[in-house]
Amino acid sequence: MIRGSFIFTLCLLIVSIVLLFATQSYPLKAKIFPMIAIGTAIILLVIQTIVDIIASRKEVPSEREKGERLGRKHLTIGLWMVATLLMLWILGFMGTVMFLPFLYLRLSRESWKLSIILSLSCGLFFYVLFGLALKMPLYPGILFGVFSS
Amino acid sequence: MTEGFLQGITNVFNPTMLLYMFLGVIIGLIVGILPGLGGVATLAILLPVVYGMNPAFALAFLIAIHATVYQGGAITSILFGIPGETATTATILDGYPMAQQGKAGRALANSQVASMLGGIFGAVILAAFIPIAKPIVLAFGSPELFMMAVMGISFVAFLSQRSTIKAFITGALGLILSLVGFHHGTGALRYTGGIIYFYEGVKMVPVFMGLFAIPEVIEMAVGGETIAKVAGSDVRWGDIIQGIKDVFHHWWLMIRCSTIGTIIGIIPGVGGVVAQFMCYGHAKQTSKRAEEFGKGCEEGVIATQSGDNAKEGGALLTTLAFGIPGSSAMVIILGAMMVLGIKPGPEMITKHLDILWTLVITLIMSNVIASLIGLMAARPLARLTFAKGTILIPVILLLVILGAYGVSNDITDVFMAFAFGALGYLMKIYDYSRVTFTISFVLGDYVERYFLISLTSLGPGFLLVSPIAVILLILTILGLAGAPLKRLLKKSRNRRQKQGV
DSSP states (O other), X not given: OXXXXXXXXXXXXXXXXXXXXXXXXXXXXXXXXXXXXXXXXHHXXXXXXXXXXXXXXXXXXXXXXXXXXXXXXXXHXXXXXXXXXXXHHHHHHHHHHHHHHHHHXXXXXXOHHHXXXXXXXXXXXXXXXXXXXXXXXXXOHHHHHHHHO | OHHHHHHHHHHHTSHHHHHHHHHHHHHHHHHHHSTTOOHHHHHHHHHHHXXXXXXXXXXXXXXXXXXXXXXXXXXXXXXXXXXXXGGGHHHHHHHHHXXXXXXXXXXXXXXXXXXXXXXXXXXXHHHHHGGGHHHHHHHOOHHHHHHHHHHHHHHHHHTOSSOHHHHHHHHHHHHHHHTOEEOTTTOOEESOTTOGGGTTOOOHHHHHIIIIIHHHHHHHHHTOSSSSOSSOOOXXXXXXXXXXXXXXXXXXXXXXXXXXXXXXXXXXXXXXXXXXXXXXXXXXXXOTTGGXXXXXXXXXXXXXXXXXXXXXXHHHHHHXXXXXXXXXXXXXXHHHHHHTTOOOSTHHHHTOHHHHHHHHHHHHHHHHHHHHHHHHHHHHHHGGGGSOHHHHHHHHHHHHHHHHHHTTTOHHHHHHHHHHHHHHHHXXXXXXXXXXXXXXXXXXXXXXXXXXXXXHHHOTTGGGTOHHHHHHHHHHHHHHHHHHHHHHHHHHHHHHHXXXX
16 A cells, blocks of 8 residues: 555656646746646655655555455456446447446346346436437447447 | 515515426426536526516526525535535535445535525625625735635645645645646646647546546445445434534534635635635634544535535625626526616616515525425435445446536546546545645636736735735634644643653
8 A cells, every 4th residue: 555655656746747847838927836836746745755665664564465455346446447438438328328337237246127227217317318308419429420420 | 675675575475486486496406416417507508498587587596596506416415425516526525424424314414404504694695795795895806815715725735634745745736737728828738738628728527526426436346335334224314303403503614604605606706616615624624623524524514515505695796786797607697687687786776676685585595495305305315325336336427427528518528537536546545635636626727817917916025915815824824833833832731741740
């Protein structure tokens, strides 16, 4: 956990340094305030990096094991998030509204009945409210977008 | 004045008017509950409906919708950790942890009653201050507004639960994020990476959705089965009554936050998000239980919701008294007034006093009706927090997608929300304050704008020119120095006591 915190702090520090260099090219009025904010962030991030390095030397091994166990669960939900975005990109808004609950429920070993009812309810609710009543242009997705064009 | 007041009451208690008001409240609550359906967009959609209507009925209908949106938004914020409305984001900070502790009923009651009383407070201020509002509005120039924003960010960062350094880091990073896009002063494009999507800056809703909702989904998937992490699914009326009692117990906090909300509402261009976070910062800074904030402290919910609803009275004040809309929703209400043949400004007090009173009473009545509906629905709604995680996770993900997409019907916003979700989760597990990040992100634009205006017009010593700014500066320094000084004094007292023993 402490090692993770160190890496995260380091990433923030690198991003801040990159932003500091980017700021140099802006006109004076556009860079005064960002310079103050980024300067403050960099000073504090350097202090925090040192704090993290000192803390990482005191890390307890059992915390690492626990972290590995949780890592697998994180990976699963992370993959779900990526899958959701892919689903949205390919199947569009309505496709995701119908398929996401169905797939998630089925893979979580919920009953067929619940999976189908919840998916259909979500689809109906979102379509009637946003598609029909509010006439919101729902993203069709690349798959249905190709068919409709 | 009395005649106008009586006419206002007669207007409001007309059965047709009551029907419109009730309809407005129901629409407002539904719009608030559903992320992605914004109050402003709804007002814009419904604007053509009011053309040709009786002006009092039409305006009351629109005011009722707008006044109750935040009460609906608070419900989603508390139950699912998703901001139902952008301006109810800060309610998540303590409302959602309360729901996780099985206190959703109490949190919902806190939010509904605090919203109602805040709304009434704002309406009363509106009625009382219309004739004398001008000097108050004019007293706040750019140095004062700059200092107010700096004070808000500093206090929230300083009172962060664990690492103060990390909180100030996120404060600075939030400010930087708010600077992305086109700079109005120079026309420069900052930190866009040449990507057109960022030219207009980073949108608030995807950031909020990501930072607050996605980490909760991840946590639910990794650790728990339900939102409420305690056993038992019974939500008792006792919890709801306790929630109502809480608000009256913290009546002074409610008054203070309503005052902050009203003042922020008066300042044109500063939205409800700012009001909420300022109130949250104030509540945390002044509370004896500051360390409980963010872990499910009812004071956090009361402060944010009372400030949020009180803001509407303030926003209406500038709209009616000067014709200056305090927020985007007020722009639409102002537009409706113009279309209906009512000219805001001094004429409101001379010619349309009956309509002015009608609006004040409508604001009060809508808040009361919405609050009663919210309280009655609190028990069944709170049971949702005991629903299985496997059912809630896909539904919450869909609401996040809808909320992010609904802002501007742009699929990129959804990707942004998920990206900020990942960042939010890392911030959460590594103790980087998301609250400070969010408040800085919200206020960053104002801080820079007022900083540059003050610097250009008054020079580097701009803070010392205005007495209000000086007072705010002293308060900030005292606030920041107060806690370490107290700690030092306590240590030296303990040492002396030990030596004495």
